[in-house]
Amino acid sequence: MILQKLLLSTTATLIGFGLLKIGKLIVRQVTSPLRNIDGPKSTNWLFGNLGKLFKSDDMVLVEEWVQEYGQTLKFYGFLNTARLLTVDLRALNHILTHSMDYQKPEPVKYSLSQILGKGVLVVEGAQHRQQRRIMNPAFGPGQIRDLTEVFLAKSIKLRDILMSESKDEKGNPKRTDILAWMSRMTLDVIGLAGFNYEFNSLDTSVKKNELNEAFETLFSASTSVKALPMLQLWIPSLRAIPTERGRQITFAQNTMRRIGRDLLRDAKAAIMDPQDQKKGVVEKISLRGRKLSDEDVLAQVPTFLVAGHETTSTATTWALFALTQHPEVQAKLREELLSLESDTPSMDELSALPYLDGVVRETLRVHSPVPSTIRVAMKDDILPLDTPFTDKNGQVQTEIKVSKGDTIFIPILAVNRSEALWGPDAKEFKPERWEASPESASNIPGIWGHLLTFLGGPRACIGYRFSLIEIKALLFTLVRAFEFTLAVPAGDIIKSVEAVQRPFIRSEPGSNSQMPPFIKPYHRA
Numbered sequence: 001m002i003l004q005k006l007l008l009s010t011t012a013t014l015i016g017f018g019l020l021k022i023g024k025l026i027v028r029q030v031t032s033p034l035r036n037i038d039g040p041k042s043t044n045w046l047f048g049n050l051g052k053l054f055k056s057d058d059m060v061l062v063e064e065w066v067q068e069y070g071q072t073l074k075f076y077g078f079l080n081t082a083r084l085l086t087v088d089l090r091a092l093n094h095i096l097t098h099s100m101d102y103q104k105p106e107p108v109k110y111s112l113s114q115i116l117g118k119g120v121l122v123v124e125g126a127q128h129r130q131q132r133r134i135m136n137p138a139f140g141p142g143q144i145r146d147l148t149e150v151f152l153a154k155s156i157k158l159r160d161i162l163m164s165e166s167k168d169e170k171g172n173p174k175r176t177d178i179l180a181w182m183s184r185m186t187l188d189v190i191g192l193a194g195f196n197y198e199f200n201s202l203d204t205s206v207k208k209n210e211l212n213e214a215f216e217t218l219f220s221a222s223t224s225v226k227a228l229p230m231l232q233l234w235i236p237s238l239r240a241i242p243t244e245r246g247r248q249i250t251f252a253q254n255t256m257r258r259i260g261r262d263l264l265r266d267a268k269a270a271i272m273d274p275q276d277q278k279k280g281v282v283e284k285i286s287l288r289g290r291k292l293s294d295e296d297v298l299a300q301v302p303t304f305l306v307a308g309h310e311t312t313s314t315a316t317t318w319a320l321f322a323l324t325q326h327p328e329v330q331a332k333l334r335e336e337l338l339s340l341e342s343d344t345p346s347m348d349e350l351s352a353l354p355y356l357d358g359v360v361r362e363t364l365r366v367h368s369p370v371p372s373t374i375r376v377a378m379k380d381d382i383l384p385l386d387t388p389f390t391d392k393n394g395q396v397q398t399e400i401k402v403s404k405g406d407t408i409f410i411p412i413l414a415v416n417r418s419e420a421l422w423g424p425d426a427k428e429f430k431p432e433r434w435e436a437s438p439e440s441a442s443n444i445p446g447i448w449g450h451l452l453t454f455l456g457g458p459r460a461c462i463g464y465r466f467s468l469i470e471i472k473a474l475l476f477t478l479v480r481a482f483e484f485t486l487a488v489p490a491g492d493i494i495k496s497v498e499a500v501q502r503p504f505i506r507s508e509p510g511s512n513s514q515m516p517p518f519i520k521p522y523h524r525a
C-alpha cells in the first residue's frame, strides 16, 4: 500500500515536472523573436523536422532549405520548438567567438556528459578555459611532430595487414570494409598517442578489446530518432526511467572509467620515473596540470577516445571513397607520394606535399565528418548579418534578434559546400581548387583552412593538427601501396549522421556502416 502510494506520488511529480517543462517550451514558442523567421513547415508533432533532417542523405535537406528560404531560416526541433539556421558568416562568427553567450544546450551536455564526464568537450566557462589552457600545449605543432612516428607506424601496420586481408584465397582482390580497419587504426593511435596505451585493435588474432566493444555498442548506428530517449534529453524528470540505451551508456561509461583509472595510475608512475620519456597527451596534461583534479584528467580519456577516433577514421574513409570516384586524382596523388623515398617521412615532409594537402582539405570540405553542431543563446542578443533577410511579415531585417534559450543550428557542411562561397562547382571534389581558394571563402570563421570542419572560436577542435597529420600519414602509406576501386556502385553509398557522417549501403538496409572498396597492391611500372 505504502509502496503503491509512493509510486503514484513519484509518477505524479515526474509528470508534473514534465508538463511544466513542456509549458515553458510552448511559451518560448509564442514569445521568441524566431517566430517571425520563415522556413519549412514541421513534419512531425513530436520531432518537428529532425527525423527528415537526420535521415536526409548527406544532410542535403539543409542545402535545399537554404535554396528555398535564403541564408537565414527557421525549422522545427523536438516538441516543435523553433531552431534558427543561418549560413551568414557574420552571424556565425558572432556565435562562435562569443562562446560564453552561445553554449551547448543542456540536453546535449547531459547526453555527452553521460559518456564523457566533465571533459573539455562538455564543461563551460572558467572550467573550460582552465582545461583548454592546460591542454593546448599538448596539441601544439611540436607535440604533433613527435607523434608523427606513431601515426606512420600504425599506418604501416594497417598496410601490411591489408596486403593479405584484401585478397581472397585465389589472390584476387576481395571486398574489404575499409571503415572498420580505419576505426581500428585510429583507436590504436589515440590509445598510444593519447595515453601510451596499446589497444591492439588492429591485431585481429587478439580477442576484441572490451573498450572497442563498448564503443561499438554505443555508436552502433541507428538512424531513427527514438521517442523516450529524446524525451529524456529534453525533460530531465523523465531521466529516472530506465532504457536500453541508458544501460548501454552506463556499461560503456563504467568500462571507460575503469580503464581510465588504470591509465592514470600508470601515468603517475611514469611521471615519477625520470627515465620514462615516452609520454602520451594525457600524461603530459597530468604532468603540466597540477591544477587539474584526477577526475578532470580522467574525464579527458573518454573525451579523446570519442572526439579523436571516429572523426579521423570516417574522414580518411571518405578520402578513399573520393579517390575511388576520381581515379585521375588518385593517380596524381600516388605519383606525388612516391616522389618521397622514405616510408617514414617527418611531419614537415608530409606537410610539404601540396597535392596531398589539397586532397585532405577537399575531403574535409566536401565530406566534413561532423556536419553540424548546435548552440543555445544564454542571453537575449542581436546577431549581425552580412546579408539581410526578409521575415514572414515581408519586412527586411538587417540583423537577427534572438532571445535567451533560443536554439541555433550551425550548418558546418552547408557552409563548406555553399555555392555562394565556393562557386557553382562547390559540391564537387576538386583538390586543385586549393591552388587558389576563392576570396569569398576566406571569411569563413573556422580555425583551419577557411573551413568550418573543426569549428572556430574558443570551442574549436583542439585536435585538428593531430587529425590532419594522422590522415596524411594514412593516405601517404596506403595510396603508395594500393589502388582503390569501389566494390559497389557509388550511388549505393549513402551518408547518415549518428555522431559523425558515416557511410552506409542503400541496398543493404539494416547492415552496419561500412565502406567496401577493392584494394589491389600497386606495382610501380
Ligand code: HEM
Residues within 6 Å of the ligand: 120, 121, 122, 132, 303, 304, 307, 308, 309, 311, 312, 315, 368, 369, 370, 373, 374, 453, 454, 455, 458, 459, 460, 461, 462, 463, 464, 466, 467
Ligand atoms: C577529422 C577529424 C576531426 C573533426 C572533423 C573534428 C571536429 C570537431 C568539431 C566540429 C568540434 C566542435 C564541436 C562542438 O563544439 O560542437 C570539435 C571539438 C573537439 N575535438 Fe575534434 N575533430 C576531429 C579530430 C579530433 C581529434 C583527433 C581530437 C583529439 C585527439 C579531437 C578533440 C576534440 C576536443 C577535445 C574537442 C572539444 C574542444 C572544446 O570544446 O574546447 N578532435 N572537433
